[in-house]
Amino acid sequence: xxxxxxxxxxxxxxxxxxxxxxxxxKMLGISESTVRKRINDLESKGVIKKYTAIVDPSKIGYxxxxxxxxxxxxxxxxxxxKELAKLPETKYVATSTGxxxxxxxIWTKDGQTLAELISNRIGKIEGVKRICPAIILEKIKE
Numbered sequence: 001x002x003x004x005x006x007x008x009x010x011x012x013x014x015x016x017x018x019x020x021x022x023x024x025x026k027m028l029g030i031s032e033s034t035v036r037k038r039i040n041d042l043e044s045k046g047v048i049k050k051y052t053a054i055v056d057p058s059k060i061g062y063x064x065x066x067x068x069x070x071x072x073x074x075x076x077x078x079x080x081x082k083e084l085a086k087l088p089e090t091k092y093v094a095t096s097t098g099x100x101x102x103x104x105x106i107w108t109k110d111g112q113t114l115a116e117l118i119s120n121r122i123g124k125i126e127g128v129k130r131i132c133p134a135i136i137l138e139k140i141k142e
Contacts, residue, residue, distance in 0.1 A: 017051040062107035069100030069132040076127025
């Protein structure tokens with residue numbers, strides 16, 4: 001179980017994972033060594049899984065960001081999810097109990113590249129029944 005100080009450390013790191021431990025310590029009124037120990041504990045428990053950079057896809061050549069809903073043969077459910085995860089264009093894959101069995105975020109150069117990816121690669125994965133792409137117009141919150 002994590003306490004309020006751990007929750008606050010997590011909130012601070014989610015806003016800026018590069019903030020020095022000394023700054024976190026000042027914000028929380030605790031020592032830097034306490035912050036370091038708590039972060040190490042959160043990492044070892046798997047609460048903090050990794051540190052990553054959030055990029056603007058359009059600034060690196062990906063002008064079409066799409067959420068794909070994928071319906072599959074139930075016997076191929078995990079196999080399809082794993083195959084989707086192997087694609088370099090795929091940024092995340094999640095299984096779902098909602099409208100679609102699998103949800104994936106895909107980054108492509110443009111709409112034509114997306115159409116080719118869906119037709120030539122994703123649509124040919126064994127077990128895929130239906131693909132429902134939704135192109136993201138604007139991300140409001142990340």
